[in-house]
Amino acid sequence: MNIIHDTLINWFAENQRDLPWRHNPSPYEVWLSEVILQQTRVSQGRDYYLRFIERWPTVTDLAQATEEEVLKLWQGLGYYSRARNLHQCAQQVVEQYGGQFPSDFEKLRKLKGIGDYTAAAIASIAFGLPHAVVDGNVYRVLSRLFDIDTPININEGQKRFALLADELLDREQPGLHNQALMEFGALHCTPQNPDCLLCPLQVHCLAFSNNTVAQRPVKVRRTEIKTRYLNYLVILFEDKVYLHKRDDSDIWKNLYDFPCIETKEQASAADILQSDEFSQLIEGKPCFTRKVSRLYTHKLTHRTIIAQFIEINLEEELLQIQTKGLTLTRESDLGNYPIPRLIDLYLNT
Ligand code: SF4
Known part of the structure; x- marks a missing residue:
């Protein structure tokens, strides 16, 4: 020795x-x-x-x-x-x-x-x-x-x-x-x-x-990697955007992302925009779609995330943002919030 x-x-x-x-x-x-x-x-x-x-x-x-x-x-x-x-x-x-x-x-x-x-x-x-x-x-x-x-x-x-x-x-x-x-x-x-x-x-x-x-070394593979499909709604109102603070029930506790509709499999932007969850989220207010991103694949330890970002322009401000865990912030202030790497990648693209 x-x-x-x-x-x-x-x-x-x-x-x-x-x-x-x-x-x-x-x-x-x-x-x-x-x-x-x-x-x-x-x-x-x-x-x-x-x-x-x-x-x-x-x-x-x-x-x-x-x-x-x-x-x-x-x-x-x-x-x-x-x-x-x-x-x-x-x-x-x-x-x-x-x-x-x-x-x-x-x-x-x-x-x-x-x-x-x-x-x-x-x-x-x-x-x-x-x-x-x-x-x-x-x-x-x-x-x-x-x-x-x-x-x-x-x-x-x-x-x-x-x-x-x-x-x-x-x-x-x-x-x-x-x-x-x-x-x-x-x-x-x-x-x-x-x-x-x-x-x-x-x-x-x-x-x-x-x-x-x-x-060498030998490892056994045990954990099944699950795939999750996240459809982010980047909701813009004037020069501001709605951010969502994540709670402790899921990944990325206390970080900020955008409001999200999760689906069991890959959904089209049209499916998301026609869903009840979406109309509840925007409280039935008038809006138009500005852009739909490419798909982002992001790997975490036990999950693969497939995400798309749908950019929406809202014509009236949302009223019930606190109950939805949302914050309205200027786009220029986004850099002040802690965000997951996936959101950072999207913002930098
Ligand atoms: S396996 Fe590692 S310790 Fe062994 S000879 Fe090669 S470099 Fe050296």
Whole structure:
């Protein structure tokens, strides 16, 4: 094991990327970067990280922001429950620990949105505590090094890999070891085309000797991906547009989109405009159709969304907007609202 972690740490010293959160790995910076990197690649995550740090340099600053401000800066990363958890976690750190993250794995683990992985990353990188991280990169490297065919997305696999990562951990320098292992997976032992021929761990790699590298790690496919058909009504009145604030019963909680009629299968714009739901929505007021968009396909973790946007000009203002969860806002103010990526894509097209 010693040879493996020494090799990894030497490799890391020569090959690591210069990333802003590595300059001063405070608990706040480690936590923020790990939460952002669970959502996106490093190249895009770096920009989000810098924007967050510039706007809220400390966890106390972040705790004092409004949820809407946090969602707005998070926009484009998806999975908005993580942004809400980020904000609530900052508030817990301020309320329960006076603005300092606790240097204890179990206490970190109890904070909102912090799971085993993030708690281990903060504990090891910021506090030097001996906790092994297990992320996608670690699963891949370990499954190849030890040629393990237990699926990584079942309980048995998760337990097995957690134990193995713990056995492999360099307890003298756990933060460095964890970062080296993750970086090695991200840059060298990559999902496609790992550089086995120039790999410093090749002599120890069982998947390389057994010629099973391409089959590792093993995953079982379980979740059925559902398709949803969203027909958005972009209702314009003078220079304003009706926005809809989403509630917590569905995806995109507390974000803004447009009023929407969901159908079980793809519907034409004419079907939507002739439906009872549409006449109730516009309260039978006179209107005309300005434009119908192309179809947008948007993939979420367990769903595929097929959306169309029907632009309507309304000749009279709607009266019952509160009961429908609507807000009338100037088109020029749309940028002030947190919106899902799908709506952002449509607005930018
Ligand atoms: S030999 Fe290939 S599969 Fe094995 S650790 Fe190195 S890069 Fe990964």
